[in-house]
Amino acid sequence: MKRMLACEWARWLAAAALAGFLLIAGSLAAAPPAHGEAGTITVGSKADREGHLLGEIFAQTLEAAGFRVERRFGLGQTIVTYRALREGEIDLYPEYTGTLAHAILGVVPDGIDTLDRLARRQGLRVLPPLGFNNTYALTMRRAEAQRLNIRRISDLTDHPALTIGVSHEFLKRQDGWPGLRSRYALPQSPLGLEHGIAYRAVREGSIDITDAYSTDGDIERFDFMLLQDDKGYFSRYLAVPLVAADLPSPALAALRRLAGLLDERRMRALNAEVSSKGRSFAAVAAEFLAEQGITSGRRAAHPRRWHRLGTNLIEHLQLTGIALGLACLVGLPLSFAVHRSPRLARSVLYVAGLLQTIPSIALLALMIPLFGIGVLPAVIALFLYSLLPIVRAAITALLTVDPLLVNVASGIGLTGAEQLRHVILPLAMPNLLAGIRTAAIINIGTATLAAFIGAGGLGEPIVTGLSLNDYQLVLYGAIPAALLAIATELLFELGERVLIPAHLRESSKL
Amino acid sequence: MNATPEPSAVQFHQLHKRFAGQPLFQGLDLALPPQCITAVVGASGCGKSTLLQLINGLLRPDAGEVRLFGQPLDYCNLPRLRRRIGYAVQQIGLFPHLTVRDNIAILAEREGWPRSRLRARIEQLLRMMDLAPALLGRYPHEISGGQAQRVGLCRAMMLEPPLLLLDEAFSAVDPITRAEVHARFQALQRAEPRTVVLVTHDVGEAMRLADYLVVMAPGQVLQTGTPQRIRARPADARVARLLESGP
Numbered sequence: 001m002k003r004m005l006a007c008e009w010a011r012w013l014a015a016a017a018l019a020g021f022l023l024i025a026g027s028l029a030a031a032p033p034a035h036g037e038a039g040t041i042t043v044g045s046k047a048d049r050e051g052h053l054l055g056e057i058f059a060q061t062l063e064a065a066g067f068r069v070e071r072r073f074g075l076g077q078t079i080v081t082y083r084a085l086r087e088g089e090i091d092l093y094p095e096y097t098g099t100l101a102h103a104i105l106g107v108v109p110d111g112i113d114t115l116d117r118l119a120r121r122q123g124l125r126v127l128p129p130l131g132f133n134n135t136y137a138l139t140m141r142r143a144e145a146q147r148l149n150i151r152r153i154s155d156l157t158d159h160p161a162l163t164i165g166v167s168h169e170f171l172k173r174q175d176g177w178p179g180l181r182s183r184y185a186l187p188q189s190p191l192g193l194e195h196g197i198a199y200r201a202v203r204e205g206s207i208d209i210t211d212a213y214s215t216d217g218d219i220e221r222f223d224f225m226l227l228q229d230d231k232g233y234f235s236r237y238l239a240v241p242l243v244a245a246d247l248p249s250p251a252l253a254a255l256r257r258l259a260g261l262l263d264e265r266r267m268r269a270l271n272a273e274v275s276s277k278g279r280s281f282a283a284v285a286a287e288f289l290a291e292q293g294i295t296s297g298r299r300a301a302h303p304r305r306w307h308r309l310g311t312n313l314i315e316h317l318q319l320t321g322i323a324l325g326l327a328c329l330v331g332l333p334l335s336f337a338v339h340r341s342p343r344l345a346r347s348v349l350y351v352a353g354l355l356q357t358i359p360s361i362a363l364l365a366l367m368i369p370l371f372g373i374g375v376l377p378a379v380i381a382l383f384l385y386s387l388l389p390i391v392r393a394a395i396t397a398l399l400t401v402d403p404l405l406v407n408v409a410s411g412i413g414l415t416g417a418e419q420l421r422h423v424i425l426p427l428a429m430p431n432l433l434a435g436i437r438t439a440a441i442i443n444i445g446t447a448t449l450a451a452f453i454g455a456g457g458l459g460e461p462i463v464t465g466l467s468l469n470d471y472q473l474v475l476y477g478a479i480p481a482a483l484l485a486i487a488t489e490l491l492f493e494l495g496e497r498v499l500i501p502a503h504l505r506e507s508s509k510l
Numbered sequence: 511m512n513a514t515p516e517p518s519a520v521q522f523h524q525l526h527k528r529f530a531g532q533p534l535f536q537g538l539d540l541a542l543p544p545q546c547i548t549a550v551v552g553a554s555g556c557g558k559s560t561l562l563q564l565i566n567g568l569l570r571p572d573a574g575e576v577r578l579f580g581q582p583l584d585y586c587n588l589p590r591l592r593r594r595i596g597y598a599v600q601q602i603g604l605f606p607h608l609t610v611r612d613n614i615a616i617l618a619e620r621e622g623w624p625r626s627r628l629r630a631r632i633e634q635l636l637r638m639m640d641l642a643p644a645l646l647g648r649y650p651h652e653i654s655g656g657q658a659q660r661v662g663l664c665r666a667m668m669l670e671p672p673l674l675l676l677d678e679a680f681s682a683v684d685p686i687t688r689a690e691v692h693a694r695f696q697a698l699q700r701a702e703p704r705t706v707v708l709v710t711h712d713v714g715e716a717m718r719l720a721d722y723l724v725v726m727a728p729g730q731v732l733q734t735g736t737p738q739r740i741r742a743r744p745a746d747a748r749v750a751r752l753l754e755s756g757p
């Protein structure tokens with residue numbers, strides 16, 4: 001009888017797994033990225049403010065040249081944005097020559113022509129620089145600097161007690177902290193921080209020094225001071241459009257018209273328009289382009305936040321929904337398959353538990369080399385994350401089903417599938433639902449991090465807001481995410497009421 | 511009883527069964543007559559439940575053969591076979607998430623019975639088991655132990671199986687309720703005669719209900735025959751002692 005039951009279960013499981021796979025594959029295929037459309041150019045940007053602003057300038061320039069433009073700003077750090085370009089998720093984004101040379105191409109920075117030649121080998125082009133040099137710099141509060149009489153980076157060697165917090169990217173880059181430290185023989189060891197958080201930390205005095213960009217509008221706004229690079233360590237970071245080589249030539253021509261239009265002073269002023277006056281990127285970009293005669297008149301700079309919110313919410317639901325569905329479709333059959341064998345069940349729980357211990361942001365980052373950026377890697381990461389609560393709940397649920405009832409169900413003549421459908425599943429349902437509910441809530445929270453790898457969702461305003469020091473924007477993502485979690489709780493509550501008779505519901509309450 | 515002209519309802523031939531290396535049955539031969547109530551009595555652990563589970567395929571013999579109504583037991587389609595073998599156990603095992611009605615109807619619904627037939631059969635069973643139709647909408651935890659036991663019997667008999675296996679199915683209730691369930695069961699057996707194998711360690715119950723008696727010791731059958739004959743002529747001291755434990 002064991003063997004018979006096992007065959008029927010195996011058949012049922014195989015069918016479920018297949019159905020699940022088809023469903024997921026179908027839904028992923030049905031939601032392709034939007035950049036495939038002819039005549040549409042997708043402009044990306046990293047998560048920082050200047051990136052957004054330059055991206056918006058590129059976008060409006062291309063729109064003025066008659067192209068339809070899709071904006072995918074705030075993709076994350078260099079590696080994510082660069083990969084997005086390489087994989088055709090975006091067609092161009094603003095990059096800096098220093099970053100391109102050191103972090104991407106792995107060469108010593110040289111003239112634009114050299115970089116362009118190297119980029120062509122990767123199917124990319126480097127267009128002429130916009131004008132300004134946004135190099136790295138170290139910055140600290142002006143008052144503090146004056147008190148300690150610090151003006152130059154070399155002055156820092158006399159103050160080993162000063163705490164330094166730098167962005168993770170700066171911390172690791174060859175042309176960032178490691179080289180800086182050895183060039184100046186700096187005694188401090190820095191913390192790695194998110195850039196926006198580092199600024200805040202400096203303002204609040206919890207750290208003293210952080211890395212900055214020389215055109216950052218916030219430097220003046222927060223009354224920070226740039227420390228002089230007296231040993232000439234930092235390379236030049238000229239802003240350029242980094243574009244896919246197959247971009248239509250009218251688009252290339254339009255972008256070339258931006259060459260040399262932005263010097264450092266102007267760029268800092270534009271950045272400050274956004275950071276201290278709180279104007280939208282679109283409005284600042286439109287004003288600048290109109291002044292330069294690139295666009296004919298001022299575009300209506302419409303606030304897109306509420307409009308984006310709907311899209312973000314839908315993206316978020318898709319991310320979490322697909323990942324959760326996938327986790328159920330894999331996790332539930334897996335649990336059914338292993339729950340009778342304590343050793344197998346323990347190993348499955350062990351592996352799922354191991355996945356859970358990987359910090360979510362690290363798991364997302366691990367997805368990049370495997371699956372690139374965007375929705376797919378995010379869904380896979382969220383799927384892996386949901387697996388543990390679902391598998392653990394399912395195995396527990398199945399083990400708590402009274403074996404007598406299963407024996408009776410089999411003994412009176414229910415087939416394996418019927419036992420599952422009419423006896424085992426309903427009895428396991430309270431615990432199962434609890435596990436799926438936990439997974440859903442975890443998912444909704446974790447999915448906000450998916451924006452770091454360009455998957456969109458409610459994390460997009462959060463990540464952007466963090467990098468722009470715009471806490472209102474953070475709330476635009478955080479509040480709906482919290483409401484979504486609450487709504488999900490209520491939905492599961494309702495589902496429980498529908499699916500589980502009252503007396504079984506009560507007993508399963510903890 | 512092997513000399514019965516029509517095939518035995520249940521026949522074990524040279525049956526071997528071991529659990530975790532420990533032999534329980536070693537070459538068991540036993541035949542049970544059709545169309546009557548057979549009671550299997552014996553001390554705890556002697557293998558009564560195992561015997562029933564060998565009949566409905568919940569257990570498979572290590573060697574030997576089980577025949578039902580002359581046919582070797584077909585292990586390839588057990589659900590189909592088991593729907594022709596009613597099964598009720600001491601712990602009753604009503605499904606707690608289903609109402610009384612759904613517990614009784616679970617097999618008939620899988621069989622795709624039309625509503626009218628389903629309703630008629632349930633009403634008939636309730637009448638015979640003296641259960642109020644009002645119970646149908648309740649969940650198992652909302653009815654008494656004696657009612658639950660009768661609901662378990664209704665579930666076992668819903669599909670009118672030619673063979674009914676009852677493993678201590680009357681023992682979870684107090685003596686008064688048990689007497690009532692006995693009476694109802696006998697009435698039903700008169701109305702719908704079928705082969706019943708009734709496992710019990712209550713000799714009084716066996717004597718009262720059974721047409722045929724199987725007396726067991728661990729792993730072996732001590733004596734078979736009508737209750738009257740066995741009572742009159744116990745095969746050995748063990749049988750006699752066992753019968754004395756009755757009323």
Ligand SMILES: Nc1ncnc2c1ncn2[C@@H]1O[C@H](COP(=O)(O)OP(=O)(O)OP(=O)(O)O)[C@@H](O)[C@H]1O
Pocket residue numbers: 529530534552553554555556557558559560561711
């Ligand atoms: N699944 C099993 N694994 C190991 N041993 C078992 C198993 N099932 C039954 N046995 C053993 O086989 C013997 C007979 O068990 P069985 O349940 O048939 O006894 P029983 O006559 O029904 O007893 P009771 O009157 O207590 O119900 C016992 O010794 C029991 O321990």
Ligand SMILES: [Mg+2]
Pocket residue numbers: 558559560677
């Ligand atoms: Mg028993």
